[in-house]
Amino acid sequence: MTHFSAADVTVLLRRHDPLGLIEAGAPADEYQPEAGTITPRLAQATSAEDVQDILHTEFQAWFT
Template sequence: MDSDLVSDVTALLYRLDPLELAPVGVPADEYRLEAETITQRVGEAQTVEELERIMHEEFVAWFSPELAGPPERYAALARETWTLI
């Protein structure tokens, strides 16, 4: 696993904060585990839309469908991650 990519995705997740955790004071590496599982799957994505789906699936798996929210919540995150890979 590319540790630089994991770190970059962790930082993106924290900055874009799909679960809106930053305002309650979570640490900057709060999304590290999610970033690890997402980066393990980036090879499955042939398009940014597929990456968005993967990201949503991972957040559903880590949390719940209700907390993860709709797939569209991950669109900006997927676009920015796509530029990294």
């Protein structure tokens, strides 16, 4: 799997805005902390489903 930096992941999260925070007016770096915990885990991902599971787990940890 391709390796991404935390900055890359932040850009992707901002672009896709999974929680609608950017659209609601949050600052552009709103997802930076989450990207910091997501990025290291992506090295273990071998499929799109793995990435989806990582994102789901991390967003639950951050926002519940």
